[in-house]
Amino acid sequence: MKNITIKDIARELNLSTSTVSRALRDSTEIGAETKKRVLELAHRLDYNPNPVALSLLSSQSNDIGVIVPEIANPFFAIVIAGIEDVAFAQGYHVVIYQSHEDYEREVLNVKHIYNRRKDGLLVSVATTTTDYTHFKNIHERGFPIVFFDRICEEIDTHSVSVDDFEGGYKATEHLIQQGCQRIAHVSGPDHLLISRRRFQGYRAALLDYGRPLLDDLVISSPYSPANALETVQLLLTMPNRPDGIFASSDNIAIGCHAAIIAAGLRMPEDIALVGFSDLPIAAMLNPPLSSVAQPAFEMGRSAAELLIKLIRNPGEHGTSINNTLKTKLMVRKSSMRVSESN
Amino acid sequence: MKNITIKDIARELNLSTSTVSRALRDSTEIGAETKKRVLELAHRLDYNPNPVALSLLSSQSNDIGVIVPEIANPFFAIVIAGIEDVAFAQGYHVVIYQSHEDYEREVLNVKHIYNRRKDGLLVSVATTTTDYTHFKNIHERGFPIVFFDRICEEIDTHSVSVDDFEGGYKATEHLIQQGCQRIAHVSGPDHLLISRRRFQGYRAALLDYGRPLLDDLVISSPYSPANALETVQLLLTMPNRPDGIFASSDNIAIGCHAAIIAAGLRMPEDIALVGFSDLPIAAMLNPPLSSVAQPAFEMGRSAAELLIKLIRNPGEHGTSINNTLKTKLMVRKSSMRVSESN
């Protein structure tokens, strides 16, 4: 597995390695003739500079690390596509890491990214993370970090998120307008900022419309359909069951959806349902699921842009930018009780 | 962003870098006292060896590269989880790449993996790939490769796949046993081995049961629900529409599912449907989708094990192992016309 090095070319052409190096980078101060010979041979030999050597030399890698909880979650997959879109165009390669919602794993990932001299980090934190020192450590050493979606407020750096409050508000308001009287909320893990903000939107909408906030209509579930299914069955067998549900994520909503069907209830007649994220699968369900759309691709793009800005202007510790993107309620059959005439 | 190096430790302790290096690797021929002092200081300073330097020195990285078409596809996400499971345990880090079903992108990914001195490659090829020279090149140079799921027969190396023929056979046989008379097949991209094999299973089952193979009941679709939805609408509006569909993947089946619902047809009464892969979402659909389960996690584990074996025993060009895993038909409501009493 011998690879061609700059040395091989130098020997072959009776030049020094530095001359070859310069010719390859197209330095102006190189004989046109020499340059041509070098380029020609390099191409013929299929020479590729060893990125590892470059990396050792420059302490850079042209890689940016991305940590997401799960790549299997289409939301994150789309965000990553957005990240790749701008990173690729700027000459960066994206290296994907999964925390699997596990704190220990996240710490390891951060270490790997930092030690391997990645140029920066994009991260959406794991649900189990409550201690942020692993991020703080590298942030203090000047390592560029941008948080997206599940951001960490304790660290003063750029971030990108959506207006979760507004999303929660719009979803709940919609259910009210559809005539729902008892609107439940299945929230995500409590210590996640996005969970809390979506809940706050839910609460604010209820209050604004003069509805009571009933404790037993608010339950929390992990971000998985199977878990949500189980959790929500409790809600459905209550003596006074809800006639509307706002789920804090589509994965949770998918579980609710299945539970409602399994319980033999009609959607939206008996229970109206709204999710959050508008994953591609939402429109494919039966009945199709209403959901608060997040601009996932755009989120990825924005996060990558901010990170690259940070990488290219080190030290410049100006004010941190917190880009908040807008959500959009996609109304589909799962919540459409009143025919909308707009 | 200054990092502690072996040199810092040496200076501090008035030792040479080589001594420190040896102490750190716990070499036997080092004074117990010295070793203790080095270890102690290294720990106090939070010393981390620079992996890039190691990599330059050894031409290894302890990273293995994985190329999948799309991480958003839960099947691949689960395979990756399986890969990570064994890789992690063996001290390897998994670096994930996406080809996005694009040949050019796949070539770039392969180059990156090879140039960055990853220790090996696990790959499921893109649908648009018809030329395999990028794989052949590095394979000839002794670079370890293992194919999984979408394998490449032209290259003599280990691979892991499922018995696609058997899966297609079982799915079709099941539909026949459910009383379906006109069974359609929505296949994946034609040049993909797995598509062809699943189709062959379908054909064989029809023949074995004395059914005709009707050309207009076999159509091909890309692996995406939206595309499949569109494609399958043609089938449903045929004068003599099918009463059973075997879809070559769950993503295709999800599109079929939505199309059938949208057409106002009953499932399984009017049309019975079976998918392939048994993604987690399958059981959550309404009605729940029957599907041929593939051991995705196991596939990842097996592929990783084979690759690591290849990495650790280079040169040992014994016979290539082609591990074929078994499928299992999961019967759910979407295809259950006859109550099964087993």
Add this chain to the structure above:
DNA sequence: GTGAAAGCGCTAACAG
């Protein structure tokens, strides 16, 4: 038991 020196592949002063 420990140090000096060389080298992995490449670039960047520093000389000519």
Add this chain to the structure above:
DNA sequence: CTGTTAGCGCTTTCAC
């Protein structure tokens, strides 16, 4: 214009 030297961080002969 081109060659020499040094060094990125680390391991590994080869000496002592």
